[in-house]
Amino acid sequence: MFDKPFHGIQAAVEFLASPNPSIRAARPEPESIIHSTFIDSCPPPQRQDSTVMAAHATVTANLLASLSPLTIGLSVVSILLLKAAHGLTTDRLRHIPGPLIARLTPIWYWYIVWRGIECRAIAVLHKKYGPVVRIAPNEIDISDGAAVAPIYIDNGGFLKHPAYRNFDINGFPTIFSVTDHAHRAVRAKAVAPLFAQQAINNSKPAMRRIIDTTLSGLERRKSLANGKPVDLLDLFRCMAMDVMTEYLVGECFHSVGSKRLSVAGFVDGFVAAGRFFYLPTRLFTLFEYCASRLNKSQALITASIDTVQSFATKVVDDSIARGEKATYQGRLLKAGISREEAIAQVIDIMFAGTDGMARVLAVFCWHMARAPEKYDRARKEILQYPDTDARSLPYLSGAVKEAARLALANPTRLARIVPSGGLKVPGLPSIPAGTSVGIGAYALHLNPDVFPTPYDFLPERWLECTPEMLRDSFYFGKGSRQCIARNFASAIVWWGAEALVRNRVLDGAKPVREKIEIVEWFNNVEEHATSER
Numbered sequence: 001m002f003d004k005p006f007h008g009i010q011a012a013v014e015f016l017a018s019p020n021p022s023i024r025a026a027r028p029e030p031e032s033i034i035h036s037t038f039i040d041s042c043p044p045p046q047r048q049d050s051t052v053m054a055a056h057a058t059v060t061a062n063l064l065a066s067l068s069p070l071t072i073g074l075s076v077v078s079i080l081l082l083k084a085a086h087g088l089t090t091d092r093l094r095h096i097p098g099p100l101i102a103r104l105t106p107i108w109y110w111y112i113v114w115r116g117i118e119c120r121a122i123a124v125l126h127k128k129y130g131p132v133v134r135i136a137p138n139e140i141d142i143s144d145g146a147a148v149a150p151i152y153i154d155n156g157g158f159l160k161h162p163a164y165r166n167f168d169i170n171g172f173p174t175i176f177s178v179t180d181h182a183h184r185a186v187r188a189k190a191v192a193p194l195f196a197q198q199a200i201n202n203s204k205p206a207m208r209r210i211i212d213t214t215l216s217g218l219e220r221r222k223s224l225a226n227g228k229p230v231d232l233l234d235l236f237r238c239m240a241m242d243v244m245t246e247y248l249v250g251e252c253f254h255s256v257g258s259k260r261l262s263v264a265g266f267v268d269g270f271v272a273a274g275r276f277f278y279l280p281t282r283l284f285t286l287f288e289y290c291a292s293r294l295n296k297s298q299a300l301i302t303a304s305i306d307t308v309q310s311f312a313t314k315v316v317d318d319s320i321a322r323g324e325k326a327t328y329q330g331r332l333l334k335a336g337i338s339r340e341e342a343i344a345q346v347i348d349i350m351f352a353g354t355d356g357m358a359r360v361l362a363v364f365c366w367h368m369a370r371a372p373e374k375y376d377r378a379r380k381e382i383l384q385y386p387d388t389d390a391r392s393l394p395y396l397s398g399a400v401k402e403a404a405r406l407a408l409a410n411p412t413r414l415a416r417i418v419p420s421g422g423l424k425v426p427g428l429p430s431i432p433a434g435t436s437v438g439i440g441a442y443a444l445h446l447n448p449d450v451f452p453t454p455y456d457f458l459p460e461r462w463l464e465c466t467p468e469m470l471r472d473s474f475y476f477g478k479g480s481r482q483c484i485a486r487n488f489a490s491a492i493v494w495w496g497a498e499a500l501v502r503n504r505v506l507d508g509a510k511p512v513r514e515k516i517e518i519v520e521w522f523n524n525v526e527e528h529a530t531s532e533r
């Protein structure tokens with residue numbers, strides 16, 4: 001059981017200190033399918049009466065006392081070797097190439113995830129072993145875009161990996177973390193009208209006001225910085241929080257231009273949970289707890305989390321009091337979702353909606369600042385077609401898509417479980433049911449066969465877009481579990497990019513760093529992605 005960092009850190013403490021059954025009981029258990037795949041193989045412990053157990057304990061203690069350390073050591077090594085040999089001989093994935101260690105244990109994989117080098121390490125394996133590689137006993141990574149449709153799109157796509165449940169909030173599976181499609185469908189259907197194009201287009205004047213306030217905020221930061229770097233990522237996170245709360249929950253968070261909150265603590269706390277993504281839930285909880293104890297910024301993160309929790313609670317309670325049914329939380333409540341779960345779902349989008357948009361805009365600025373001729377070309381196009389929506393301007397659109405491709409907001413594989421019938425992609429080895437498979441944006445977006453000179457920022461490549469480029473544009477994921485807010489997020493990023501260029505905000509800007517280096521967690525991390533003076 002895990003409750004996400006902002007609440008989860010506290011919940012983990014409570015849980016470790018006192019195993020209160022009510023904390024565990026709060027969490028619904030919708031995933032019968034996953035459980036039958038993964039847990040049924042371990043039969044539930046049998047009830048034993050206390051006398052028998054005490055006798056067992058005595059016999060075990062006597063036995064251990066009679067053994068020398070050498071005997072114990074040899075026994076442990078022998079058991080491990082036997083286990084490895086058994087694993088190798090009964091290995092149903094032995095036809096999938098990969099390093100030997102990946103066949104024996106997931107520990108090395110957990111290690112590269114924790115180090116934030118998952119994508120680079122797996123890219124090396126793909127170079128050596130081909131487009132399908134074994135990265136852990138039951139985990140496979142694929143780098144070929146031909147597998148996107150079979151895994152994510154066809155027949156509704158495969159179920160999410162159980163590790164997503166590590167991102168539950170306050171004990172509730174969220175629209176993002178839940179693995180069971182039916183459980184998700186009720187919630188997703190309730191909020192779907194908010195993500196329709198028409199509704200988003202109607203919000204344009206309100207969203208433009210927040211974008212304009214952000215640009216004024218940037219001017220203020222620039223003058224206060226007095227020639228020193230300005231952190232655009234932080235500014236765009238604030239903007240993203242404001243547009244998202246204004247549009248979806250009906251109350252602007254007022255993060256831009258106020259001292260009320262730097263959302264950084266909340267977002268950073270959530271992002272950092274990605275370093276333990278694939279750990280089994282109990283280990284995840286323990287590691288998260290330990291990491292929080294060691295983190296020097298924990299006080300800031302906790303304060304930021306508490307602010308977000310209070311905000312989510314307030315908007316849900318206001319909706320209940322007013323009987324309001326139009327907002328994200330109002331629609332969930334109307335669909336019969338409890339107050340507590342509605343709060344968790346609001347917190348979920350406050351994170352999900354914040355980092356991705358900010359990262360794409362920050363990367364857009366970084367590349368535009370490095371390429372004045374592209375910046376000028378985008379500006380000319382905007383001025384030439386003043387009444388055209390930014391999303392219909394071809395060159396600007398190319399620049400935004402390049403930013404989204406290179407931002408790699410979610411660079412790692414989006415893991416799914418192969419259903420009965422297995423995964424069969426022409427030209428690739430077939431993969432049996434129950435295996436975890438996934439493709440990551442890192443592999444697709446940087447594939448030189450689809451995006452020649454993939455590290456270059458080339459808006460013009462989108463003017464002659466190939467079907468493979470569309471197939472492999474993975475910034476929002478694909479299929480039924482792709483980003484629920486992709487229309488809204490796109491509108492904001494396009495409108496934001498247009499306003500930045502139109503208002504010449506980047507005139508004279510220089511990136512502080514030569515390279516954008518990311519920590520490859522589920523949500524990437526890169527401090528000070530771009531700065532300006």
Ligand code: HEM
Pocket residue numbers: 175176177184188244349352353354355356357358360409410414415474475476477478480481482483484485486488489490493
């Ligand atoms: C540019 C900005 C954004 C990017 C790059 C992005 C990226 C993604 C990706 C890659 C996924 C799929 C995850 C997976 O399959 O494992 C996803 C799912 C999701 N996103 Fe976004 N996102 C963005 C903005 C937003 C916003 C503004 C919201 C606010 C509501 C949001 C809410 C969600 C939710 C709720 C899901 C889960 C959908 C599901 O599983 O059914 N995202 N996003």
